[in-house]
Amino acid sequence: MIRDATQDDAAAIAEIYNDAVRHTTAIWNDIEIDAQNRSDWIADRQGAGYPVLVWEEAGRAVGYASFGPFRPHDGYHLSVEHSVYVHRDHRGGGKGAQMMAALIDRAREGGFHVMVGAIDASNEGSVRLHERLGFQHIGTMPQVGKKFGRWLDLALLQLVLDDRAQP
Template sequence: MIRHATPLDAAAIAAIYNAAVRETTAIWNEVEVDAENRVAWMNARAAEGFPVLVVEEEGSICGYASYGPFRAFDGYRATVEHSVYVRADKRGGGRGRALLTAVIDHARTAGRHVMVAAIEAGNAPSIALHEKLGFARVGVMAQVGQKFGRWLDLALLQLVLDDRPQP
């Protein structure tokens, strides 16, 4: 079941986030967060009209997704960047696809025009999932990040959400 997150989900969201910080190159951050931090993050998202969605199975949060501003300048207001994270033991079962589809649908309903995906270039499963859902590769930025003592490349993909000829 996919639903909007509540503060009661914050500890589970923090645990998924922190595992990605410690174990993957999906998040280019080295600082872990706590439930209070995630509640503040969810409140900030909600204040701007952005969702935080969770996938719940048998009372357990298996993953979460959100989107927010792509860049802070007015000219980018119709463009958003998303994040999707699934607990390691629940990957590969369609949960990431379901969450990504849900945030795409939310962004379309909210009148957004483009959704950007910024993915560590070596994350072939994530890139493949995005392409299956219609995202197009638009570039790779070489060595723009670092983690675990190595440089990371950033693959950029985008999905045009509507066919408006003008904003």
């Protein structure tokens, strides 16, 4: 079940985040966080009008998804950048795709024009998932990040959410 996150989800979200920090290049960060950090993040994100969704199974969040500002400048206010993470024991069952679809719906409902995904270019599964959902590969920025002792390339994908000719 996909639902809006609550403060009660902060510990589970922190666990999913920290696992991605330790074991993947989905998050280009080396610093783990605690439940209070995610509690503050949920409050900040939702307080600014952005969704934080969770996939709940057996009363516990096993995945989460959100979007927020693409860049902080006024000219970008109709563009958002998203994140989707699924607990490693629950990957591969379509949860990521369904949470992405829910985020896309929320972005359209919110009147946003473009959704951006910034993905480790070597994460072929995530790139394919985005393409299946209609995202277009816009470009790759070579060696802009590092993790696990190697350079990482950033693939930029975008989905135009509506057909407005003018903002």
